[in-house]
Amino acid sequence: MVPLTRRGWLLFVALCVIWGIPYLLIKVAVREITPASLVFLRTAIGALVLLPVVLLSRGNLRALLPRWRPIVLFTVAELAIPWLLLSDAERRLPSSLAGLLVASVPLVGVVIARLSGVPEPLGGRRLAGLWVGLAGVVALLGLDVRGGDLRAVGEMVLVVIGYAVGPMVVSRRLTDVPTLDVVAVSLLLGAVGYAPFGVAQLPAALPAPEVIFAVVVLGVFCTALAFVLFFRLIAEIGPVRATVVAYVNPAVAVAAGVAVLGEPLTVGTVIGFLLILAGSWLATGAPVRAAAAPARPAAVPDSAEQA
Template sequence: MLRRWKPLLAYTVVEIVLPWFFLSSAETRLPSSTAGLLLAAVPLVGVAVAFLSGRPERFSLPNWIGVLLGMLGVAALVGLDVAGSDLVGVAEIAVVVVGYAIGPVILVRWMSDLPGTGVVAVSLLLSALIYVPVVALTGGWPAEPPSAAAIASVVTLAVVCSAAAFLIMFALIAEIGPVRTTTITYVNPAVAIIAGAVVLGERVTIWTIIGFALVLAGSFFVTRRRRDPLPTTEPAAVETATG
């Protein structure tokens, strides 16, 4: 991996360092519904990134229908409530969206042959090293020892939501490609609403159910592989195909 330090560093910056900082900041400025809706633009930006990088995705009609259904589902789930939105927060979410769209492309183009566990371990280590001086310079050290609950939360975030999630992302990229992998952002708002209902007792409306169904349908269609007809040299098959 040392020979690939340039793409590894680029991946670390666009997929981890910048998104974690800007997303955390944006969440203090924007309603969660607005943040969830904006993050759902990652697959669309991913299509644009793939096109600009010279490797456009060959999307079929069902794939594009899936993109549309996913966006409609997110809209139904989180609503179009942009009142009170902060332009700075919107710009910060835009940085996150672009970073999440570029990261998988870097993996596929320059590091697809590297072990996923190693890339995740090194990228997270690099992120920690980058953040240490930032924390030191901004006075972000804890004023007192964190509680046991806080420590457990950090460990859960590190192991489940970071390390395990990145390994699963590697597997998804290998299976369905970098653009289709970003459609996991369609599921985020649905999971957030379900967790809010179960853990916080938040109300579930008919739009919640409709939106969740649209999100799942969109994710299904957008991740479908394009099936091109197999060429054949059999005379009978050619005659049948040409009438």
Template sequence: MSRRGWALFLAMALIWGVPYLLIKVAVGELSPVMVVFARCVLGAALLLPWTVARGQLRPALRHWKPLLAFTVLEMTGPWLLLSYAEQTLSSSLTGLLVAGVPFVAALAARLAGEEERLTPVRLAGMGLGVVGIAVLLGLDVEGLALPPLLAVALVVVGYATAPMIVSRKLPDVPGVAASAIALTVTAVVYAPFAAPQLDEAVWAPADALLSVLALGVLCTAVALALFFALIREVGPQRALVITFLNPAVAVLLGVLLLDEPFTLGLAVGLPLIVLGCVLATRRSPVRSARCELSDVDAAVP
């Protein structure tokens, strides 16, 4: 991998481990609806003009039906559910639970008839990851309410299935264009609910406002642009490896900056989940074009 490739890789591994921290800080002062609305407005304000300038908006809108499905599964639903869940769950625990995406994605691809088969190594990885999540849940969630855990479970399903829509229905739509449209649609959906809260949100504490700003600019607009640059530089298979490091970053930031406890569940579950992800998403040497495309859109936390 070139120096530029390593720089992009490390940047993405860090950037997409940060949103869990920022969401946790933001929902301490702002409603989940306001957090999602502000994030989408900021991201769309940066990516939509770029998409229009490149002449990609009109061609992308011809595929509006699969784009709408992608939007709901990747952003509109998951981002609100994540913000809701982090009102109760720690950022580190949320990040680790979302690490279950590769397992659900592998299962969904198999059920949908994707050409790749579940090899013994991948099955072992899925089993290891499930054990890690079970250890994490068994040791760390005593006394927590069920709704936030179910919310994260729905996030995992959305993140796991949205890329299948991209690979099957949107192969000719650039990732940044799809993201710009999804951000815009999500902002419009939440605008009527966020509008009554705008006056109150403006006077929120500075740390909450700065968290939303960083979430929209750095972890959404900039991150999406860098991610597709990384794909062009190193290919989709290597680019996907960042998803193995994001949970570790989320745990580290939660412990260091939010004084979240480094529990026994985290200590045991984290390595099991990361190793399980590596094995469960291991690709065979010969890959089809469809399999390559399925790697292009990773889950955006």
């Protein structure tokens, strides 16, 4: 295996941070902005930054027109529903716990692929991974979640399912078009779809500086720039090694929540973190396969970005 270059390491570290802090930023933003407004602002900012990049490199997006149905489906499954529910759930759940629950996406992806008829055998290793990952989720919910948070947990379940379904749409129906183009258009569709609700629910007074900062960083860095860097990382070290980012993101989410927001580092967090990551590694066969985060190459990592 070819060792990572300095450029590869820089891209890798940058993505681990950029895709590990959205949970913290969402937690800060929803203090003064509704989930619908946050999704609108994030998708609008991301589209404004990413669309010019795509248009300058490709010239136009006409090749996507015949594929509008799967693109809309991808937008709903990967962005529109998960980002709204995640933002709402973080009103009641710690950001670190939300990040760890999203780390179970690879496990759900394996189950959904199996149930949808994909010829993907579940050997002993994968079955063990599913059970270990499930134990991690149980540890998180059983030790860290109070009864009053059941609605938020239900929302996180739907978030995880959406993040698992979105990449499958890309890998099965959009492999013949550039994934970065799909992401740019999806962000635009998300912004347009949420505009009526997001604009109407914007706060009457200017939010606090930290809230504005969180929204801008989410849109510019954690959304638009992250996708550009992710595809450059894939070009540098390959898709399989690039998805190892998914194993580091939860640790960054926990560290950020504990260090910045003072969230507790509990026994359930530590046990759940280790079990979910071990289960994901076993269930997906090696470093998380290609497919996921609001997007990825001809397949996007099963849980690279997920926020």
